[in-house]
Amino acid sequence: MGDGSVELFVDESLYPLEAVYGASFTFLDRCFVFLDRPQPGRLRVILSAKKLGASPEVLREMVGEFANELLACAWREKITERNRATIEAVTMQAIGGAMGPPSLDDLEDFDFTEEPFEDPLGIAMSWEEKYGKKTAPPAATEGDEE
Amino acid sequence: MSAGVDFAALGLEGLRVDHAAPFRMRRVAEGATVLTALDGRFAILDDDELRAFARGEVEEGSPLFEKLAGANLLADSFDVPAAAEMLRARRSFVGAGPNLHVFVVTLRCNTSCVYCHASRANMDAVHTDMTPEVAEKCVDFALSTTNPSVTIEFQGGEPLVAFDVMKHVIEYALERNANLGKELEFTLVSNLSLMDEEKLAYLIDRRVQICTSIDGPADVHDQMRKLPKAYGESGHALTLEWTRRINERYREMGLDETLYHVEALVTTTRALLPRWKELVDTYVDLGCRALFLRPLDPFGFADKTGDRIDYPREEYLEYYRRAVDYVIELNREGVEILERYAAIFLTKILRGEDPNFLDIRQPAGAGIGQLAYNYDGQIFTCDEGRMLHEMGDDSFRLGDVHTSSYRDVVGHPTVRAVVIAGQLAGLPDCNDCAYQLYCGVPPVHSHKTQGSIFGRMRESTLCQVHKGIQDYLFAKLAEGDAETRAILERWTTIRPREHFLHGA
Amino acid sequence: MRELRFPKELYLGEQVDAALNVFARFGRLERDEDELTWIVRVHAASAAKERRLAGELANYALGATIRARGER
Numbered sequence: 191m192g193d194g195s196v197e198l199f200v201d202e203s204l205y206p207l208e209a210v211y212g213a214s215f216t217f218l219d220r221c222f223v224f225l226d227r228p229q230p231g232r233l234r235v236i237l238s239a240k241k242l243g244a245s246p247e248v249l250r251e252m253v254g255e256f257a258n259e260l261l262a263c264a265w266r267e268k269i270t271e272r273n274r275a276t277i278e279a280v281t282m283q284a285i286g287g288a289m290g291p292p293s294l295d296d297l298e299d300f301d302f303t304e305e306p307f308e309d310p311l312g313i314a315m316s317w318e319e320k321y322g323k324k325t326a327p328p329a330a331t332e333g334d335e336e
Numbered sequence: 337m338s339a340g341v342d343f344a345a346l347g348l349e350g351l352r353v354d355h356a357a358p359f360r361m362r363r364v365a366e367g368a369t370v371l372t373a374l375d376g377r378f379a380i381l382d383d384d385e386l387r388a389f390a391r392g393e394v395e396e397g398s399p400l401f402e403k404l405a406g407a408n409l410l411a412d413s414f415d416v417p418a419a420a421e422m423l424r425a426r427r428s429f430v431g432a433g434p435n436l437h438v439f440v441v442t443l444r445c446n447t448s449c450v451y452c453h454a455s456r457a458n459m460d461a462v463h464t465d466m467t468p469e470v471a472e473k474c475v476d477f478a479l480s481t482t483n484p485s486v487t488i489e490f491q492g493g494e495p496l497v498a499f500d501v502m503k504h505v506i507e508y509a510l511e512r513n514a515n516l517g518k519e520l521e522f523t524l525v526s527n528l529s530l531m532d533e534e535k536l537a538y539l540i541d542r543r544v545q546i547c548t549s550i551d552g553p554a555d556v557h558d559q560m561r562k563l564p565k566a567y568g569e570s571g572h573a574l575t576l577e578w579t580r581r582i583n584e585r586y587r588e589m590g591l592d593e594t595l596y597h598v599e600a601l602v603t604t605t606r607a608l609l610p611r612w613k614e615l616v617d618t619y620v621d622l623g624c625r626a627l628f629l630r631p632l633d634p635f636g637f638a639d640k641t642g643d644r645i646d647y648p649r650e651e652y653l654e655y656y657r658r659a660v661d662y663v664i665e666l667n668r669e670g671v672e673i674l675e676r677y678a679a680i681f682l683t684k685i686l687r688g689e690d691p692n693f694l695d696i697r698q699p700a701g702a703g704i705g706q707l708a709y710n711y712d713g714q715i716f717t718c719d720e721g722r723m724l725h726e727m728g729d730d731s732f733r734l735g736d737v738h739t740s741s742y743r744d745v746v747g748h749p750t751v752r753a754v755v756i757a758g759q760l761a762g763l764p765d766c767n768d769c770a771y772q773l774y775c776g777v778p779p780v781h782s783h784k785t786q787g788s789i790f791g792r793m794r795e796s797t798l799c800q801v802h803k804g805i806q807d808y809l810f811a812k813l814a815e816g817d818a819e820t821r822a823i824l825e826r827w828t829t830i831r832p833r834e835h836f837l838h839g840a
Numbered sequence: 841m842r843e844l845r846f847p848k849e850l851y852l853g854e855q856v857d858a859a860l861n862v863f864a865r866f867g868r869l870e871r872d873e874d875e876l877t878w879i880v881r882v883h884a885a886s887a888a889k890e891r892r893l894a895g896e897l898a899n900y901a902l903g904a905t906i907r908a909r910g911e912r
Contacts, residue, residue, distance in 0.1 A: 207850075211906045216787040218903050222895030225850045225902065233850075238895060242888060262792045265764040273761045280430060280699065281755050287431025288704045288746040290482035296743060 195238040196253045198260075202231045205264045210235065212263035213256060221252055339770060341369055343390070346383060352392030357414040362770035364807050368814035371409055375422035376688060376773035379407040380814045422688050426773055429692045429705065433482030434746065436694060436706035438489045438719045439474055439505060441466045442498035443711060443726075447527050447571060448562045450645055451603055452637045455726030456493055465498045466711040473737035474709040475509045480742035485519040490544075491719060496530040506542050513839045520838040523547060528578040529567050536578075540585055543836050547599040548575055550622070552608045552615045560605050560645070579622055594625060594672060595833055601628045604652060605645040612659035620671055627663075628676035629656055631801055634784045635723040649797050653804035660808065667823045674827040677805055683828040684774040685809065691830060694718070696776040696802070700758035703734065703751030713737040715745055717754055720780045732780055754779040757789040765793035771806045842894040846878040846901060853878055855904035863897045 200210055210233055214223045222238040237252050244252075270277065292300070340363030343351070359371045369386050372378045381389060385400050394401050394410070405413045443457035443464035457464045466474070478486055488509060490502050506522055513520045522544040539546065551557040554572040563571035579598045586596040600619065602608070608615060619627045631652045632645065660675050667673070683691045694701025702717035709715055714736045716722040721732025732754075734745045745751075757779040760766035766775070777798050782791025785798075793799040812820055846856055856878045860869050867884035880897065884890040 211909070212788075214902060215906050218899045219787065222899055223902055224844075224898050225847070226845075227847050227849055238891075240892075240895065242891070258792060258795070259786075259788065262764050262790070266762065266790060269764060269767045270762045273767070277756060277759050277762050280427065280759055281752065283431045284699055284704045284755050285747060285752060288433040288482060288751075289743045290433065292743070296741075 194242055194244045194249070195236055196249045198235040198237070198253055198256060199228075200233040200235060200260070202233060205233075205260055206267060207233070209260060209264035209267055212267075213260040216259055217252075217256055339363065339768075341386075346387055346390075348387060348390050351390045355392045355394065355411055356389070357409050357411045359409050360768055360770040360772065362807075362810075364810040365814050368811065370770055370810045370814075371404075371407070372770045372773065373408040373419070375408055375419035376426055376684070377407040377409075377422070378685065378770075378810075379403050379409055380810065423773075425688055426684070426690055429690060429697065430699070432705075434478075434701075434703070434705055434707045435481065435483040435485045436487050436489060436701065437474070437478035437481075438491050438706065438708040438722075439466070439471070439478075440491050440493070440708065440710050440719075440722065441471070441495050441501045441505070442493040444497045445492055445494040445527075446497065446529060446564065446567055447494065449603075450560050450562075450637060450641045451605065451632055455636055455723060459497065464493070464711050466501050466713075468501065468504045470711070470713040470737065471501055471505045472508050473713060475505055475512060477709070477715070477737050477742060477745075478707070479509070479512055479516055479518060483518075485521075486513075487521045487523055489523040489525060491525050494527055494530065495524055496526050496528075496535065499530075499535055503538065506544070510542075510838060517839055521545065521836050522838075527561065527563075527571060527575060529563055529571055529574045531578045531581075536582065536585065540582075540589070543838065545599070545833070545836050546582055547601065548579060549603060550575055550579075550600040550618065551603055551605065552611055553618055556605070556607045556611065559607060560603070576622060583623055591835060593623070595831055596835060597623065597625060599626065600624050602630055604629060604631050604655065606647045607645070609647060609651055609655045612655050613662055616659055616662050616666070616673075620666065620673055625672055626674050626676050626679070629659055630677075631797075633720070634781065634797075635720055636727070639727075649800045649804070652801065653808070656805060657808050664812075664820060664823055667826075668819060678809060678824070679827040681774055681802075681806055681809055682824050683830070685806075686825055687828050689830075695778050698758050698760050698776045699755040700776055700778045702732070702754045702758070702778060702780060703746060703748070704755060707734070707745070709737065715740065717751060718778070718780060720778065720784075724780065724784065731783060754789060757782070757791075763790060763793065765799070769793075769803075771803065774806060775802050777802070842882045842890045844880045844882065844894055844898055846880070846898075848873075848876055848878060850905070851878060851901055852905045852908055855908055856880065856901045858904050859897045859900040862900055863893060867893045869897070 210225065214225065214235065217223050217237065221240055224236040226234040226236065228234050235256065237256055239248060239252065339361050341361060358374050361369055361371050364370050364380070367383050368380055370378055370380050388394055388400055389404065394404060404410050408415055408419055443455060444459050444461050445456040446459055448456070478488060488505065492498070495502055502524070509520060522542065524539065524544050525547045528548050549561065550572070551560050554570060557572040558570050561571050563574070568574045579600065583593065583597045587593055600622070602615065616627065631649065660678060663673055663675050680691055680693045680696055683689055690697055692705070694705045702721065706718050707715055708719040708722040710722050710725070714725065715734045716725060717732040717734060724731065725733055732750060734740070734748045734750060756762065758776065760772050760775060766772055769775070777791060777793070777796060779789035779791070781798050782796065783789045786792055786795065809824070812824065860871060860880065863869065867882055867889065870881040872879040872881070882890050882894045882897065884893050
């Protein structure tokens with residue numbers, strides 16, 4: 191953006207892209223944000239004050255706050271991953287409890303033709319499907335081959 | 337240094353941890369460190385005890401051993417089922433659905449508060465009154481909650497301006513609930529300047545709980561909450577007059593005055609900070625049993641008037657400590673009054689229970705514990721989310737009573753986002769804070785002040801307040817004074833106010 | 841004229857296009873690309889307007905990219 195801009199170079203081994211995205215998103219209302227990757231593993235973040243003529247103090251504060259937010263996002267990503275199971279369980283319980291079971295009207299609107307969810311452990315399979323005797327398919331006869 | 341603990345100063349050069357169950361720690365006073373366990377139990381150690389713990393020199397059967405084992409802080413005696421049960425108790429509200437439904441029946445208000453976050457409208461702005469049709473839809477929505485308990489809280493503006501709407505809501509809700517059988521309560525948040533005997537008679541008859549604001553001695557209150565002369569000489573005088581009148585009515589009805597009285601709240605502005613004693617005395621003279629020393633929040637007019645009325649949070653904490661020290665001293669003299677912030681935290685700390693105060697719990701109440709209905713039927717995660725809407729930010733809007741279903745609203749992606757963001761285990765700083773299990777920071781506050789619902793707690797004024805209050809409470813507990821402990825424990829007693837329940 | 845070069849690794853093409861659609865009426869926008877970047881050339885009535893238009897367009901493209909990636 192030229193004048194009124196500051197650049198921040200970010201080592202992706204310390205600050206993953208998702209953290210850069212997270213920090214950038216929170217700044218979109220405060221400044222213009224532009225991302226670049228000048229070399230592998232290194233991002234450049236350009237922050238430009240929305241108003242022309244921003245003072246060095248304003249720019250300094252902008253980049254300082256961005257760096258703080260970036261650190262918070264990077265660390266939060268690690269913490270969330272570590273505590274993912276708890277956070278997911280509480281979230282599901284909170285939302286599920288608040289929503290309650292669907293009514294008949296809700297079920298009427300539900301699209302049962304949607305693709306079923308993935309079921310790698312075969313939980314949704316019936317016992318017969320999973321463990322029942324596997325019978326060989328009937329031998330093809332001349333008439334079946336049409 | 338870890339959470340204020342200077343290991344070098346304590347002469348600790350290397351820590352043993354294999355004897356310890358997971359814990360978090362924080363220095364709360366000179367010579368006092370609190371350790372909190374995974375399940376929220378705690379132990380306060382003096383420096384000798386801390387050194388012994390850090391070196392792994394905890395002799396079985398010793399007083400230190402008993403103290404640590406009792407708080408589930410030792411690996412060998414870590415009680416997994418008990419920890420799980422305690423954690424479940426601390427989150428007993430999760431999964432219950434919204435119980436608080438804030439009805440903004442009008443934006444009209446006859447008072448101009450300098451910190452107003454209600455986005456008030458002038459008294460002729462009748463288009464900001466909730467219509468009966470919208471009111472009924474809001475009631476239907478509220479009663480759709482999965483929670484067996486529903487509180488409808490009337491807010492504004494000044495709700496008494498739209499008293500007819502209030503009555504319509506109450507009558508319609510009672511009628512609908514006759515078939516539903518929920519535990520239904522009504523609460524009114526009002527400046528009381530428009531109260532009269534007729535309104536009071538109705539509110540008493542319909543068992544509506546009444547809350548008001550008293551921001552300190554008269555000059556401070558009237559300076560911050562400007563009431564036009566047409567309504568009275570002093571808003572403070574009117575509020576006190578009606579508070580006394582309402583309390584008198586409860587006594588006449590034979591209700592226990594320790595349980596049934598007008599609840600009053602403080603919004604602390606800069607002018608009030610040096611006058612903490614007068615504030616407490618005002619509440620005591622009025623017969624109040626609780627005061628809630630709330631700091632300013634960042635919503636509404638407070639943004640514009642902050643230069644005049646806001647303050648560094650260190651100054652707020654100094655005021656808080658002095659005021660609560662004085663409240664405790666009064667308690668020693670037999671005066672029954674508690675401080676609400678302290679009571680909320682102490683219930684979690686000392687009882688292992690959660691009083692379900694929606695702004696200090698995790699996940700926060702936004703969307704899953706409360707919903708806010710604007711006068712036009714738009715629905716928000718909370719009243720603060722509605723205030724942001726009035727300021728041009730619709731981030732917390734979930735839908736409206738005309739086109740949205742209940743499940744759409746509480747299942748909204750925004751609700752999911754704030755539920756995740758409100759879990760402190762996922763936030764930097766909070767994840768290893770000693771107070772994690774007692775605390776809560778509403779994502780809407782972080783969004784407003786920092787641009788992100790996750791927040792950066794090092795810069796959060798709310799985190800600063802919560803940490804400061806909890807530091808003060810733990811320092812009090814660390815003093816080891818039995819009478820102080822007994823007073824603080826009394827503040828955690830939750831007595832249900834069954835008189836206000838309908839349909840139970 | 842201002843030229844914005846959005847790395848394809850960092851910005852989604854359909855979101856850059858979405859930004860172009862939203863801001864088309866505020867100036868003359870030209871779209872191009874090379875192997876590694878989406879290129880947008882911004883023409884407006886003055887340098888200040890070009891700066892602002894380029895900035896808002898870039899913000900929109902970035903915000904939309906982040907949102908779209910989050911939904912995947």
